[in-house]
Amino acid sequence: MSVRLSDYDYELPQELIAQRPLRRREDSRMMMLHRAERAIEHRQFRELKTFLRPGDLLVLNDTRVLPARRFSDDGAVEFLFLERLGPKRWKCLVKPGRKMRVGATAKIDNVTLWVEKITSDGERVVALEKDVDLYAGGSMPLPPYITRPSDEKDAARYQTVFGHAAGAIAAPTAGLHFTPRILSEIPHTFVTLHVGPGTFLPVRSDNIAAHRMQAERFSISPEASNKINEARRIIAVG
Structure with missing residues (x-):
């Protein structure tokens, strides 16, 4: 069995990827x-x-x-909240990453958050100005x-x-x-x-x-x- 990633490349036409499930599972x-x-x-x-x-x-x-997907109030940053680390602190993935470096801020539901740390995997540890449930109002x-x-x-x-x-x-x-x-x-x-x-x-x-x-x-x-x-x-x- 090959361990080279490139050996598993294949072409998947975009039009063959269903964007909606069938009515009956x-x-x-x-x-x-x-x-x-x-x-x-x-x-x-x-x-x-x-x-x-x-x-x-x-x-x-x-x-x-979990309904873990959120967007900043201005729509510029997409967040995927992975877990609540404690009061007012969460771990998340962000896109685009260049907008959310250490110290960068954003607002969700008018609550300010800022990046405290970036892990080796690119995850962000963010702090919030007040403790809120970021899964409330989130999407799939x-x-x-x-x-x-x-x-x-x-x-x-x-x-x-x-x-x-x-x-x-x-x-x-x-x-x-x-x-x-x-x-x-x-x-x-x-x-x-x-x-x-x-x-x-x-x-x-x-x-x-x-x-x-x-x-x-x-x-x-x-x-x-x-x-x-x-x-x-x-x-x-x-």
Whole structure:
């Protein structure tokens, strides 16, 4: 297996990237890779059950996406708030970074914030003039290949139907296609992995092995652990 990033380059036409989900989650297309036959088959997600075997267990991520995206009052700076560090202090990503160097200020909802520190990963530690909940009034942090502005519909559709543990700044996208009916028909369990800022950061080295992944918070309940240990084939839903 190659560790060169350039070996994984491919062309993806912009017009093939859907900017809106289908009306029904289960109508999404599903690509099946038959490894033994080295063949690809295109099906619909609602057919997932037909490909499972006795003893299979699907493991899904029940994290819930935070409304972490905010803009400065003048619209010049986009913020992605990663976590609240304490009273009046937050960690965030900003775009464009040149506008928010150490000491730079901005306003959100007429509350002034300023950059105290820039980490080695480019994250900003900002201080606020008063303690406010920056997730209140925020929007969904859609991935960069979705080029339209986020709206009220995304508050529901950019969440899985089973997500309940708030803490992610991006959705576990493979889980977006599940519906309550599909879940009722397949054996499954849940773990919690809060998707962090590493999902938005580029791989800067052509040697994949040299890329440093950021840590992410997770939890596995005793019940989920027991189910996983007892399963024959474990299928992770990313």
